[in-house]
Amino acid sequence: MPTIDSTVPVDAIRTGAPMAAPSNDEVERILLQARSLVETAVSKHRNDVDQRSVSSLDGTDAALSAAAEPLVDAARSCVLVVLPEDCDPEVFGPLLVHLGKVAARGVAVRVLATARLLESGELLRDLDKFARRVEVRLVEAPLQEMVLVDDTAALVRTRGDATERQALVVRAPVLLRHLRMFFAASWPRSVALADYRKLSDRSRNGLARRILVALSSGRTDEAAARELGMSVRTYRRNVADIARELGANSRFQAGVRAVELGLLSPMTRSRELSESRVG
Numbered sequence: 001m002p003t004i005d006s007t008v009p010v011d012a013i014r015t016g017a018p019m020a021a022p023s024n025d026e027v028e029r030i031l032l033q034a035r036s037l038v039e040t041a042v043s044k045h046r047n048d049v050d051q052r053s054v055s056s057l058d059g060t061d062a063a064l065s066a067a068a069e070p071l072v073d074a075a076r077s078c079v080l081v082v083l084p085e086d087c088d089p090e091v092f093g094p095l096l097v098h099l100g101k102v103a104a105r106g107v108a109v110r111v112l113a114t115a116r117l118l119e120s121g122e123l124l125r126d127l128d129k130f131a132r133r134v135e136v137r138l139v140e141a142p143l144q145e146m147v148l149v150d151d152t153a154a155l156v157r158t159r160g161d162a163t164e165r166q167a168l169v170v171r172a173p174v175l176l177r178h179l180r181m182f183f184a185a186s187w188p189r190s191v192a193l194a195d196y197r198k199l200s201d202r203s204r205n206g207l208a209r210r211i212l213v214a215l216s217s218g219r220t221d222e223a224a225a226r227e228l229g230m231s232v233r234t235y236r237r238n239v240a241d242i243a244r245e246l247g248a249n250s251r252f253q254a255g256v257r258a259v260e261l262g263l264l265s266p267m268t269r270s271r272e273l274s275e276s277r278v279g
Helices: 011-015 024-046 061-073 089-104 115-119 121-130 173-189 193-198 206-217 221-228 232-246 251-260 266-278
Strands: 054-057 078-082 108-114 135-139 146-149 153-157 167-170
Touching: 054 061, 061 089, 061 146, 061 153, 061 167, 078 089, 078 173, 089 108, 089 121, 108 115, 108 173, 115 121, 115 135, 115 193, 135 173, 135 193, 146 173, 153 173, 167 173, 206 221, 206 232, 206 251, 221 232, 232 251
Parallel strands: 078 108, 108 135
Antiparallel strands: 054 167, 078 146, 146 153, 153 167
16 A cells, blocks of 8 residues: 655644645655555455445546535535546536535535636536635646545545546545545645636736746846837836736746746746746
């Protein structure tokens, strides 16, 4: 059985306390270990090892959502969810209703999803109507899908083609602990959905991203404007507008805030800063 040796404070999930973000290398290591963990669990199940700790389900979206709802309804303290990237509103909309109900009675509910969630007006409406107390954050890349309830059970699904996906009900304490660690490591690297939705199209379009990259690279206004095919005056006006919307008081702070909001990846900003120092 693979192990995850992260030191992320798992109890912070239940209390709602802020969690320090681990390094990029540490996050990547934890993600790889989490996927290995799930694959190992699938293998063990195939070999009929400890059927009480790990049991299989149909891997379809409908089966996963239907199995998650009663587990969520029984939650007493904490529900952690990682939604699939291709989240079907008709299938997962009802799950959001259940999450909203348990959150309303005081259960801590946290959801991670990719930015593709923003493309689903129906899911966003369900969140606004039924799950206002659910904390939702966005991640840049798809994570291991799961629904983790208290310390009692989790639903996880292997990645891959829809016809090859397998779902598991996990009750083994060691597996549950590792899945909590995985979620705790991913949460601080995510962006609050509420913050992202406040941004206008001006800050989210391709031109804004190119301007943010230019800012992070340390290019002069003249060089950046020339590369972007605009006047220096227009470039500076765009920089000022983006910085104001991001709530940044300086260009450096705008770059930091852009990473926090997922508009610019940490790797892109780090690479641009390194190249500017070399140059």
